Amino acid sequence: MDLDYSAEELAFRDTVRDWLRAHLPDDLRARVARYDPLSRDDLARWHGILAAKRWIAPAWPVEWGGTGWNVVQRYLFEEECGYAGAPPLSPFGLMMCGPVLLRFGSPAQKERFLPRIYDGSEFWCQGYSEPGAGSDLASLRTAAVRKGDRYVVDGQKIWTTHAHMADWIFCLVRTSRESERRQEGISFLLIDMRSPGITVRPLALMDGGREVNEVFFDGVEVPVEQRVHDEGAGWTVAKYLLGHERMNTARIGASRRELEKLKDYAARQMRNGRPLLDDTRFRDKLSRLEIEIMALSITNLRFLDALRAGRAPGADVSMLKLRGTEIQQTLTELMMEAAGPLAQALPAQARDADDVTGRLALRYCNYRKTTIYAGSNEIQRNIIAKQALEL
């Protein structure tokens, strides 16, 4: 057994690290470090830099711009981006719609959409959840009725991240109610966000940020060519996406960076005349968190190693999501705790540009989302129970 990276893997990591140091713009890095909200322009800028380097979609097939990296290289790349404090890329085009089109899209759909996802000129969002269909996604009701060469879509999506900045939305819609099985009769549509009949309304969240929306569809016409895979095969597409291997689920790189920041911050916060870092009660929580991150990074590598040996990813991804998000939440919680009474001050503008104190409580609030989104952690536990434990 060998827990170390090979010389080639380390060389690859250094190449990525050096490139990031040279090409990640300082102002973006600083804004990520300050927990500033990022605009579409911010995201598009970083997207464009990676696209120009041809590193924007490593997992795609080489003929569509993929890098041909193996799973370990892809993991290292994502970890390095996270650790460097690069803006998180919007996943909806690159990691979700792209892979779906590559697997199920028609040649025309691939030609139309993939290059624009790749170069970042079109921005995507995901229309899955509905007011009555959250964890129980198959109970969705947004309906698409076929009229000649078009569908007419009526209904509502909710929790739609980035809908306010997106050009396109991929949606699960109900095209038939005839089957007993609710998973049948669902189709996967690509819808232009500028279509008449679409209304986007922001959902105000407790941290004050603009991230998620409600999207209303009122007689929205969608050409039949924008359906991916067969009519009624939407659930197959959705399941493929769910099991699509994601190297970065645990976000170890970003959590490592946050941990370093937390230690540095706690070393500068004084309590009873001593650095908070030396307070036993605080330190024990911090240590357990650090140990959990160490363990998860090894667990992650073990799963990657198995993936490389040809085992299918399944419940592993759920486990990484589960523990990875719990770690991310604890990081925000301890950061806020480290600020002490100052955490309650939410100045509109920090007096010192590098001072993150005013954002820590908001970030703590915001990160409650991590155990809810992308399949709540309870759903992940269900998946592990079913797939890995066969309960």
Place this chain on the structure above:
Amino acid sequence: MKFDPDDEQRLLAESVERLLARDYGFDARRRILASDASWSREVWASFAELGLLGLGVDPEHGGFGGGASGTQCVMEAIGESLVLEPYLSTVGIGARLIERGAARKATWLADIIAGRLTVALATTESESGYTPTHVRTRARQTASDDIRLDGEKRVVLHAPDADLLIVSARSDGEPDARDGIGLFLVERAAPGVTVHPYRTLDGLRAADVVFSDVPVVERIGPPGAAAPLLEEALDHATALVCAEAVGALRYANAATLAYLKERRQFGVPIGSFQALQHRMVDMTVSYEQAKSMAALACSTVDRERDPRRRQRVVSAAKVRVADACRHVSQEAVQLHGGMGMTEELKISHTFRRLTRLAQQFGDADHHLARFAACDPASVEANA
């Protein structure tokens, strides 16, 4: 990076598992447990035959090498079968310390590898807690220039039957001083050694051992400066304890999962209840995380030369493993219901083993403190 065991390790693991499946089933173990010695010399002879007693010992000294990473799979099997024989104390600790610091190592090691000699480590004292450098037992130079020991050691695992004891004793300094500590080989049958035997929670034989003007067979390591050697050996042993725990955790989870599928209440298997499914999932996550850290600890004690960095990783592993021991053992009993508490089921024995392993060489709190103390960031903050 490669996590799968290599062919040699796989073969070794398979033969150990075969041996234990044949000779160490739950009933066979119960018979061994009920015997006076609470361990089996026949099993020990099979260990010798299989070459297990030379694992970690350099081929130059007749061993089979392999380090902690090579011994890991054996320790996992030992944990899974709840082995009672003095493997860790004789091979993981005794042989290692003898190889590193005893003058007559050739003789001792040959005897250990052949299964003729067992060793117990006597370092814990009434007031030492988990700190091995807290030593009150005294080592005295006599006029005739030999060394005599006086003092008392507590909870010396396997002491009642061990041929040799490795004893920490102080020739100089206050009880907490790092300097002045020596390690000494003592015959258990030597004059002045009084053994007060008992059993541990999980059925091992152990003893409090009183030393009164006890002659030393030989010193291990440098005189008065054995603390680094002892700490290194204990880190190595701690990594192996983590691996042993991984085996016991694996059994606890497998047994609990099987029980959830077979036990029926309200007309259905209790494993169909989400409240129990989610708990089983969390036990699985605990196991995977503990397994990762045990592997990291074994690999680290084999390679890391810097003591602080080694201690930091070993402590991290022990914290995670101890937390998993507590979590999984408690949940395993709970999900088994009353049956989980009975002598009749192996799960209650596994509970007891996991409870002991969580504490061996330091519990989670002890290692949390050491983990933080070894952090370069704290050293900086305190500078």
